Amino acid sequence: MTILFDRRSSLLSLLLVGCLLGGCQPTSPEFFQGYAEGEPVRVAAQQSGVLTSLTVQRGDHVQTGAALFSQEHAQEAAAVTQSEALLAQARAQSANLDTGKRTPEIAVIDAQLADARARLRLSTDQLTRQQTLRAKGFISAEALDQARTQLARDQAHLAEIEAQRSSAQLPGRKDERMAAVAQANAAQAQLAQSQVRLAQKSQTSPVTGQVEDSFYRVGEWVGTGQPVLSILPPQNIKVRFFVPETRLAAIHAGENVRIHCDGCGAPITAKVRFIAQQAEYTPPVLYSENNRHRLVYLVEAWPASKDATRLHPGQPVDVTLK
Template sequence: MLYPSITLAPMNILFKRRYSLVPHLLAGCLLAGCQPAPPQHFQGYAEGEAVRVAAQQSGVLTSLAVQRGDTVQSGTALFSLEHAQEAAALAQTTAQLQQAQAQAANLDTGKRAPEIAVIDAQIASARARQHLSQTQLVRQQALQARGFISAEALDQARTQLTSDTAQLHELEAQRSSARLPGRPDERRALAAQIDAARALLAQNQVRLAQKSQTAPVSGPVDDTYYRVGEWVAAGQPVLSILPPANIKLRFFVPEMRLAALHAGASVYISCDGCGAPIAATVRFIAQQAEYTPPVLYSENNRHRLVYMVEAWPAPKDATRLHPGQPVSVTLR
């Protein structure tokens, strides 16, 4: 069957005219900058940086005063580990310090009064013997002059007097020495011993204090990692606290809107159930960009290039947010 060619001519002309406009439309689109309209809202989520509270010493967990979800204030007792050994060491060093201090006091005051009284009695006895020896010597001299005794007997009397006089002087010297404080070398040695005992006492006090921990910040208990009776290694967190000041927002800004942001800029956050918008301050803008799918670097796709931005709300407003909660961010 033959069809007249005249019926196809208008359709061919129409087809050519319609599709001949495509290059012109594309060119006009490129000249006008056919890019997506800059977004006014950015999607993100809330994130919390919890404070993990650990024990500096290892041991068995004996008490856990808080549970997950409890709100604590700074200084609240949180947990404690068994500390019998640390308490015994503290008692030992306390006694050692007291002993060294008592020895130093003894050196500073000399001998006690009863000890000095004993020496005084010995001096009195020695003085009496000296007096007796002196009297006997005078008698022996008189007898020897008359020829009743030998010279040897006189020498013995003189020797006895000399011996008794020397013993008296020795006891008097002992009494003077007993009233003096300890020698400088002994006193310095005891002072060093006292300093060492104090340092060891302070060390044991710290060790005992580290067995119990208090809350370093205020906020809700985010999680607990051990139960009473379990062994806790030194440095391992027992629980974590999420203070409102540590709740921040993370959102992603396209490359075309990055110039509108800077550290210190204000943004507004809205979320489901948050009520009125929440003001936040930008503190961090990532230096490295990332792509949203599809990962294709080209001039036409650079609107997919985004930068992560972090902003912090005021602590009083941060209590309205929950980590992981999606939010919508608007530039001020």
């Protein structure tokens, strides 16, 4: 009996020591399974046309504003040239209405004005002579009337030429000038539109990142709005993981989590941005307390851009709460 009691005492002692030691050990962290995912930026053709150049390929790292691809643009370039010519024409017409007639044209009017003045002097002298002769009875009253008519005619002609000289120095009428300005503005807008359409034939990178894929080859026809390349910027890399229903209350949007992956080195800190409102996986079981652990909810966390480059889309990860 003594030996049996000693054995039981020793066993209880070992169990007690084991329990104490087990209680002193730190609890292992709780891991949630997930994977990295990227949201690439798809760069599309803004107009349809044949792809003439593709300056990047899959795997290349591009900076914002770097040239990506271009399409055939002969028609758009011709439209720009035509619009530039129409704008120059409209501006010239508007300037012509603002300045009046040209100097050579005014010189012609001045010559006509000098001739009209000379004719007026001549007809004035003739009328004076005719009046003298009529007073002496050498000419008829009809001859005197002809001299007076000629003088009136020359006076009217001089007034007409003087009016032409004055109007030649004036700009066009207000309505004409307004119409010319409107026409020049319309030509300017048409040129801007043509330049935009030409610029749309060459695409640059809207983001900095890695080229994930190209969907067309040089020489192929690309439709309007069709993606030609996809680029993944670091800020578009996120982690999706799944949390059981029983642990959902422990995670909140805006909090940080730690991401662990093979070959990533130190854990990566990421901020929770999205928590699904509905269960990601709902097996056909009753929602009893014994089965709630089978429900999992999708959670998305976004690491900083400098750390996101350590992750690769599709890579499995483990997530722990901080």
